[in-house]
Amino acid sequence: MRRVSVLSSSPPALRRGQHAPKAWVESPLQLLSAVEAHHAGLLGHGTEVVLRSGVDPLVATAAEVERLGPHRGLAGVHVGTRVPLPAGTGTLVIGDAFSGTVQRRLLTLRAQRLVIADDGLATIHLLELLAAPDPRPLIRARARPTMARQALGLAAATRLRALGRAGRVVVFTALPVPEELRTAVTAHGIEVVAHDFPWLRSRPAGPPPQERQVVLGSSLVANGLVHRERYLEWIAGLAAVEPIAYRPHRREDPADLAELRRDPRVSVAEPGPPVEVCLRGLTREHRVISLPSTALTSLRLVLRGNGTTIEGVTVPAEWWTERADAALREHLSLFLDGPGTTR
The missing domain is CATH 3.40.50 (Rossmann fold)
Incomplete structure (x- = not known):
């Protein structure tokens, strides 16, 4: 297993034919959730975690996560400037499904599976939007979006629901999801997987x-x-x-x-x-x-x-x-x- 410093600006080299899972994280909680998803076996071998650049607490958290290792099958953590696209049979992990940058990536996503990691209160808001009978734009609570932003949010919601119907969306969360909401989301094919930070609890x-x-x-x-x-x-x-x-x-x-x-x-x-x-x-x-x-x-x-x-x-x-x-x-x-x- 190869480790990459969190200060690295480029991902580790892949073996020929390898389809490594990718994780794009923008906050410390998203990073912890991605590591726990990897630990839970949801992602596969060779997971690359990409930190959004310019977020100092995120880099500090990544350094501590690496210090607390080891992480079997985790290729490494590095800083990046754009949401990575995995190969056709890979997995993409995201935290902020309301990000315009992430939503534009979703429209071209051909990955085998999408895992949505915790992003605080926004995770519950996302589940409520995805549980609606008809697609609703993925817009942050209390936001006042432009018409173009509304259109992008609706396109992203439609894409997520389509991936859900194909059994390719997992929401990985430690948050208390009301049973009625969980049932409504599951009806659209989206799997909700709960966790209690087993990797973090196992560390000294x-x-x-x-x-x-x-x-x-x-x-x-x-x-x-x-x-x-x-x-x-x-x-x-x-x-x-x-x-x-x-x-x-x-x-x-x-x-x-x-x-x-x-x-x-x-x-x-x-x-x-x-x-x-x-x-x-x-x-x-x-x-x-x-x-x-x-x-x-x-x-x-x-x-x-x-x-x-x-x-x-x-x-x-x-x-x-x-x-x-x-x-x-x-x-x-x-x-x-x-x-x-x-x-």
Whole structure:
């Protein structure tokens, strides 16, 4: 097996006639999902993982993933600038089915199989669109697309459904998919495969933070869905009770993080791999607190058996901005439920 540095700009050479699976990932969660799909045997031998260029947390996560190896049959990880097209009998793994770049690739895809890996809340939105009786454009929630973008999204949806009818689409997810939604998607020939991060859970964990109280940073402020002042007041209130180890979300505003760092009771971690990787060493002495987030679901799986308390906090009504509609709030509630601890 040949390994390729995550800093490589070109993929490994293939043996003649080899049809290596390809994975195109644009976020740390997508990368972890692709590795787990490979570990689960969904992809085949010689999987090449291509990281979207210009995403520093993704490179940091890839370096940690390689350090945690080994990965039998994984050819390597490298940085690329375009979605790869596998050979005719190969498999393509994607995470963001709403990307215009990915959708244009789908229109010319001739791969044997398409695997869609987790991309947070967008995965549930994708399943809802694919479950509709008739094709609906694959457009991000709350987006205001042009007519051309609508047309591309509809073409991509039609193509995905056609691949599904041929038994060539798998959605690989650790997220809680409601049974009614799973049934509706399956009726279109799309297979939904659940996982609980078995590869990641099998890897040795690093030391936990000294603070017992761990708060997961949220993208809700950066996305304009929650008022900044309310959020920062909430963090300060938690810190007043007990010191905090704060794990920032990769999209948080640096100015907000700078303000949190001025509070001596809040220890803000430096950017790096996602919490699923960094917090695997938490114990029964630790308590994780978070607003609605897919990280709540994944941490409950990764820390299963550790006894760590994991608490999802409902967003108070007065925190929401006018951009947070009722449908979004209902979606987010999916990621609050779950056992209070991982025992």
